[in-house]
Structure formats: structure tokens, C-alpha cells
Amino acid sequence: MQTFTSLSGSAAPLMAANVNTDVIIRIERLSDYERDALEPFAFEAWRFTEDGAEDPEFVLNQAQWRGAPILLAGPNFGCGSSREGAVWALNCIGVRAVIAPSFGGIFRNNCYQNGTLPVVLPEETVAAFAEIARAQPDAPFTVDLERCVVVPPNGAPVAFEIDGLRRQGLLKGLDDLGLTAERMPEIAAFQDRDREVRPWVWIDG
Amino acid sequence: MARTLFEKVWREHVIAEIGDGYELIHVDRNLLHDLSGAKALADLERRGLSVHSPDLNFAVPDHGISTAPGRTATSTEISARLAPPFAARSRAAGIRYWDVNDPEQGIVHVIGPELGLTLPGLVITCGDSHTSTHGALGAIAFGVGSTEVAHVLATQTIVQKRPGTLQVRFEGQAGDGVGPKDMILYLMGVIGAGGGDGYALEYGGSAVRALDIEGRLTICNMSIECGAKMGMVAPDDVTFDYLEGRRYAPRGAAFDAAIAHWRSLTSDPGAVFDREVVIDMADIAPQITWGTSPEHVLAVDDRVPDPAAAPDGKRAAWQEALAYMDLTPGTALQDVPVDHVFIGSCTNSRMSDLKAAARIVDGRKVAGGVTAWVVPGSQAVKAEAEAAGLDAVFRAAGFEWREPGCSQCVAANGETVAPGQRTVSTTNRNFEGRQGPRARTHLASPAMAAAAAVTGRITDVRTLEV
Numbered sequence: 001m002q003t004f005t006s007l008s009g010s011a012a013p014l015m016a017a018n019v020n021t022d023v024i025i026r027i028e029r030l031s032d033y034e035r036d037a038l039e040p041f042a043f044e045a046w047r048f049t050e051d052g053a054e055d056p057e058f059v060l061n062q063a064q065w066r067g068a069p070i071l072l073a074g075p076n077f078g079c080g081s082s083r084e085g086a087v088w089a090l091n092c093i094g095v096r097a098v099i100a101p102s103f104g105g106i107f108r109n110n111c112y113q114n115g116t117l118p119v120v121l122p123e124e125t126v127a128a129f130a131e132i133a134r135a136q137p138d139a140p141f142t143v144d145l146e147r148c149v150v151v152p153p154n155g156a157p158v159a160f161e162i163d164g165l166r167r168q169g170l171l172k173g174l175d176d177l178g179l180t181a182e183r184m185p186e187i188a189a190f191q192d193r194d195r196e197v198r199p200w201v202w203i204d205g
Numbered sequence: 206m207a208r209t210l211f212e213k214v215w216r217e218h219v220i221a222e223i224g225d226g227y228e229l230i231h232v233d234r235n236l237l238h239d240l241s242g243a244k245a246l247a248d249l250e251r252r253g254l255s256v257h258s259p260d261l262n263f264a265v266p267d268h269g270i271s272t273a274p275g276r277t278a279t280s281t282e283i284s285a286r287l288a289p290p291f292a293a294r295s296r297a298a299g300i301r302y303w304d305v306n307d308p309e310q311g312i313v314h315v316i317g318p319e320l321g322l323t324l325p326g327l328v329i330t331c332g333d334s335h336t337s338t339h340g341a342l343g344a345i346a347f348g349v350g351s352t353e354v355a356h357v358l359a360t361q362t363i364v365q366k367r368p369g370t371l372q373v374r375f376e377g378q379a380g381d382g383v384g385p386k387d388m389i390l391y392l393m394g395v396i397g398a399g400g401g402d403g404y405a406l407e408y409g410g411s412a413v414r415a416l417d418i419e420g421r422l423t424i425c426n427m428s429i430e431c432g433a434k435m436g437m438v439a440p441d442d443v444t445f446d447y448l449e450g451r452r453y454a455p456r457g458a459a460f461d462a463a464i465a466h467w468r469s470l471t472s473d474p475g476a477v478f479d480r481e482v483v484i485d486m487a488d489i490a491p492q493i494t495w496g497t498s499p500e501h502v503l504a505v506d507d508r509v510p511d512p513a514a515a516p517d518g519k520r521a522a523w524q525e526a527l528a529y530m531d532l533t534p535g536t537a538l539q540d541v542p543v544d545h546v547f548i549g550s551c552t553n554s555r556m557s558d559l560k561a562a563a564r565i566v567d568g569r570k571v572a573g574g575v576t577a578w579v580v581p582g583s584q585a586v587k588a589e590a591e592a593a594g595l596d597a598v599f600r601a602a603g604f605e606w607r608e609p610g611c612s613q614c615v616a617a618n619g620e621t622v623a624p625g626q627r628t629v630s631t632t633n634r635n636f637e638g639r640q641g642p643r644a645r646t647h648l649a650s651p652a653m654a655a656a657a658a659v660t661g662r663i664t665d666v667r668t669l670e671v
Contacts, residue, residue: 017398017518018398018399018500018522020498022636022637022638023636023638026642027240027268027615027616027617028616030240031269031287031617032283045637045638045643076399076402076432079399079432080334080429080430080634081334082241082333082334082336082348082349082350083351084244084350084351102399103402104402105402105403105432105434106334106349106350106434109349109353113350113352113353114352163225163227164225165223165364166225176352176353176363176364177254177352177355177360179223180229180356180360180364183220183362186229187229187231187360187361187362190220191231194231198466200455200459200462201327202260202261203260203453
């Protein structure tokens with residue numbers, strides 16, 4: 001998994017609430033294309049008009065935010081389906097950090113499996129960032145996971161909280177499989193005991 | 206110390222505390238479907254890992270397969286590509302695999318309970334957000350991403366942060382035309398699409414106790430639509446009666462021992478939830494969604510809302526939703542014509558759902574210009590419905606009677622609602638494009654969907670004589 005330490009770049013304001021993973025990537029794209037080939041399909045219903053042309057109104061089509069590595073988003077970003085492809089699609093258009101008041105729980109876990117940082121900050125802070133981004137679209141934001149701060153252009157660092165386990169995973173580039181590898185003896189011990197305690201759970205053969 | 210149902214089940218599964226409130230949790234059942242499950246098996250292979258506990262994993266194709274009569278595993282382009290390697294990898298790993306036309310095949314969240322794979326007190330994962338469904342039997346069941354599925358396959362565990370607890374009590378008696386789908390849709394309107402974020406839900410109250418298992422499955426299914434990964438109902442005699450004799454449920458003395466344990470799986474008197482919501486059943490009329498989020502829901506006798514009256518911060522979302530749905534504020538919802546009706550999905554494709562719809566359809570015809578489908582949730586549901594003559598009722602009215610699968614709920618198999626068309630659907634998501642690009646979805650109960658099919662417009666099921 002790719003590591004996440006710190007990144008600087010433009011921050012695209014996509015501030016609607018409840019942006020769901022179906023909108024981020026249509027499900028059939030995930031069976032038709034590999035995880036690194038989703039660039040044309042991220043937000044496709046919003047990026048393109050019915051005749052297939054780019055919609056100039058959509059924020060990620062605007063020159064200043066095309067390829068922005070940071071997304072500023074509304075509450076409950078990534079709600080809905082569990083599809084991990086939503087994170088892959090964001091990665092394919094260059095997004096590596098999303099700053100929002102809250103996230104869909106499965107989407108957030110999927111971010112941690114793909115070196116992508118979900119930053120939770122209060123709604124008014126994200127809204128203020130969006131204002132700054134619109135006023136100074138070329139000035140970079142910095143998202144620094146070592147210091148756990150977001151630094152807006154010409155502004156003071158704003159601290160964010162992240163669970164230590166998730167922070168370490170991102171800094172070291174370890175997904176959950178990387179974290180659990182050393183626990184196999186404990187898992188075996190649990191299962192041996194559980195076969196005695198809850199025999200009805202175990203289906204043999 | 207008084208504990209909640211969720212806390213009791215969770216504690217039984219903790220293998221290790223790994224810091225910051227995260228725990229390594231044993232997974233008792235991992236269910237694989239043809240999209241995320243197939244991907245996870247391929248991912249595992251790529252990583253050079255093997256399946257840790259194949260006996261606790263179960264695989265079935267449902268998302269990508271055709272639901273057309275006469276279908277095979279390779280009838281759709283997607284399933285032709287996904288199903289054969291999914292079957293091969295599952296079988297090679299020693300995982301039980303049900304092929305498309307196996308008598309036990311069906312939507313993964315329908316067959317789990319039906320086969321007795323889903324039991325009280327289990328932890329169940331699947332790479333599908335509607336895994337919350339299985340909580341209806343008193344399990345902790347939640348959707349995970351495909352890398353997390355690979356983690357479960359390789360270790361039979363999952364790394365999770367313990368969620369908070371939210372108790373939802375439905376108190377009182379259901380009014381005319383009001384069923385479990387109306388209850389859960391109404392809750393979405395009350396707490397919103399993010400209202401359950403970070404919580405495990407426990408549904409209770411007299412109206413939930415009064416429900417059969419199928420009704421409880423419908424309610425738990427949509428927990429994720431308010432942001433809660435899991436929702437559960439404490440097991441009781443209704444649960445134990447449902448499970449007795451099912452294929453994978455314990456039998457004889459083992460069943461008795463299990464029940465003795467399962468009876469302890471209730472929230473203790475005095476157990477403290479992080480949040481509580483109480484709903485008076487008298488407030489719930491038959492529900493229908495009007496927008497593009499499950500929280501955009503109203504009583505069917507209401508009118509399309511005016512964004513000017515939207516709560517703070519929601520005006521733009523309401524405007525966009527109405528533009529997408531092509532609806533004008535103030536229009537009576539019942540004046541809205543429909544092109545399509547879909548009865549199916551892991552929310553509402555079980556026998557009780559089909560019976561409720563058939564009761565409305567019986568002796569009537571699908572309105573001119575409306576395409577109406579019934580997609581039973583499993584081969585077992587289909588067979589039972591056919592034995593009861595329900596297929597004949599639907600067919601006589603002009604419905605298509607199809608094969609089990611997810612079909613138009615997620616439209617992954619090419620079975621879409623055409624652009625600009627409007628459907629009343631018994632599914633769980635009215636998101637933009639969910640049922641096909643630019644398709645317009647109104648979520649409702651099976652009876653409400655049936656009512657729309659026979660009148661050709663959104664209809665209050667209470668106005669139709671049965």
C-alpha cells in the first residue's frame with residue numbers, strides 16, 4: 001500500500017452533503033475495469049453531460065481543480081455502498097485526502113486500506129476552507145499526517161484527530177492485512193476455545 | 206454491569222485489543238458475492254495468501270447475474286466474466302459455492318437467514334453494505350470493503366473500532382397499510398442519512414417485537430441508509446422458531462444448548478445506550494421517497510416539498526434532488542405518474558413481501574405503459590411463491606416473474622431503468638443513477654409498489670380495496 005505522510009496541492013470544494021459511493025463510481029465500472037483504470041468514470045454522472053461532453057459547471061472539471069489531490073466535502077461523504085472502488089476512483093483522479101465533517105463508515109475504512117487520508121473537521125472549518133479555496137484556487141493547502149494538521153494557504157495550521165492505529169498504518173503504508181499478520185497464534189487460540197464454548201457456530205466439512 | 210445486546214455479542218468476539226478503541230474481532234460467517242467477493246479472492250491470490258477457515262465462508266453469485274427466465278451463470282456480459290473465476294476460486298479454496306440455478310441460490314442476504322447460516326450472536330461480514338440485514342436474528346453483521354474481505358478470508362478476523370449504541374424503539378400498533386418498510390423509511394426521515402453514523406443500532410419496542418423475522422430483516426437491512434453499519438434485533442422465540450430445522454442451524458441437543466445461550470442475548474434492564482430514539486407508530490403512514498437520499502421521505506398522502514422550507518443547509522440538496530427527480534414543489538405525490546415498478550432486492554423480496562404485493566395485484570392489471578417486475582430473493586422464495594400460486598397472480602396482471610438476484614436494485618447486471626424513467630421500487634437506495642443512469646427512483650413497500658403498478662401513478666395503498 002502507498003504511504004501517506006504529507007501532501008500539498010489545490011483543494012477542490014465539492015460541498016454537497018451525503019455524496020454516495022454510487023455517484024463516485026458506478027458499480028458496473030468496477031467489474032469492467034481494473035482499479036487503476038477508473039479515471040474516466042469517477043463522478044461520471046456529474047462530470048459529463050448526457051452527450052458525453054465535460055460539464056464545465058462541475059468543480060473537478062474546472063482548470064484550477066482538475067487533478068486536485070485534496071477534496072473538501074460535505075457531511076457523510078462516501079455514504080452508501082461498501083464498494084472500495086469509490087476510493088480507487090478518487091485515487092485515479094488524483095485525490096489522496098478528503099476533508100469532511102463526517103464520512104460513511106465503510107468508505108472511511110476503505111480509505112485506510114488504500115493510503116488515502118480521511119480528515120474529519122467541523123463543518124464550519126471545512127466551509128471556511130472551501131471559501132479560501134474558491135478565493136485563492138492556486139494557493140496550495142497542506143495536509144500533514146506527521147503533525148496531524150491541515151495548513152490552509154496563508155493561514156494557521158488547523159489540528160485534526162485521527163486514531164493512532166490508522167495514522168501509523170498510513171504513515172507506514174500498511175493496510176489491515178499488514179497489521180494483523182503477527183496475530184495468527186491468538187486467532188488460532190480463540191478458535192480452539194470457541195469450538196468448545198459455542199459449538200453451534202462451527203460448520204465442519 | 207448492565208450491558209446492551211450489541212456489547213454482549215461484541216465482547217464474545219474480541220481476540221485482541223489493538224489500541225485506540227480498535228479490536229481484532231472473530232468473524233463467524235463471511236459471505237462472498239460475485240462482485241466484492243470475487244475481487245477479494247483474486248486479491249488474496251495476488252498477495253499469495255490462502256483462506257484461513259473455509260468452512261466459515263460461503264459464496265453465491267447475485268449482483269452480476271441475469272434474472273431473466275432461462276438464465277445461466279454466463280447470461281450477462283458481467284457474469285460471464287466474473288462468475289466462472291469466482292466459482293473456481295471459491296471451490297479451490299474449499300468454500301461452499303451455490304451456482305446460479307442451484308435450488309439454494311439467491312441474494313446473499315436472503316439465503317443467509319433462509320439456510321440458517323445467520324444465527325443469533327454471530328459476527329457476520331460481507332463485502333456489501335446491506336449485510337446489516339442479518340442483524341434481524343440478533344447477529345452483529347456489517348458490510349466491509351474488498352480489502353477487508355481479503356483480511357477476513359486470510360485471518361477469519363476483522364479490525365474494527367467498537368461503535369457506539371443507538372436504540373430505536375417503535376412503540377404502538379401499525380396503522381392501515383403500514384409495514385416494516387414504512388417503519389424504516391420513516392426512521393430515515395427522522396434521523397437522516399447520517400444520523401446513525403458511528404452507531405450500532407438496536408431496534409426494539411412493541412412494534413418490532415410484533416414483527417416476524419422477514420419484517421425484522423427489512424428493517425435491519427436499511428440501517429446503513431442512516432449511516433449505521435449494523436442494526437440488530439434481540440433474538441426471541443420468534444427467532445428460535447424461525448431457525449428450527451434450517452439447513453445450517455444446529456439441531457437437537459446442540460440447538461437447545463444454543464437457545465440457552467441465545468436467550469441471554471438481550472439488552473439488560475438499565476443498560477445504557479449512547480443515544481435513544483422513540484417512534485410512535487401512530488405517526489407512521491405508508492411512506493414514499495421523493496428525492497435522491499433515503500432521508501427524502503414523506504407520507505404518501507403528502508405533497509412534494511418546497512426547498513424554501515428545507516432545514517438549514519439542505520436547500521441546495523433539495524433543489525438538486527427535485528431537479529433530478531423532475532418534480533415540482535406542491536404537487537401531490539399521488540399525482541406523480543410512474544413508468545416502472547420493481548418488487549425485489551435484499552430489502553423486500555421474501556415470501557411475506559410477495560404476498561403483500563400479490564394481495565394488491567390480485568384481480569387487477571398492470572396499468573398501460575407501466576413495466577412491472579417481480580424478482581424473488583431466492584430460489585426457495587420463488588419455489589414457495591409458485592407453490593402458492595403467486596407467480597400466476599403476478600403474471601395474470603402483467604408482471605414479469607423473474608429469477609433470483611439483485612437485478613435493478615443495483616443494476617450491476619445491465620438490468621436498468623431507462624434514462625428519465627420513473628420507478629416505484631421496493632429497494633433501499635434512491636441515489637442518482639442507482640437503478641441506471643438518470644433513472645428516477647421512489648422507494649416504497651411491496652404493497653405500495655404493487656399499488657403504483659396497477660394505477661400507473663404513486664398511490665396510497667389504503668385507497669385500494671382488497
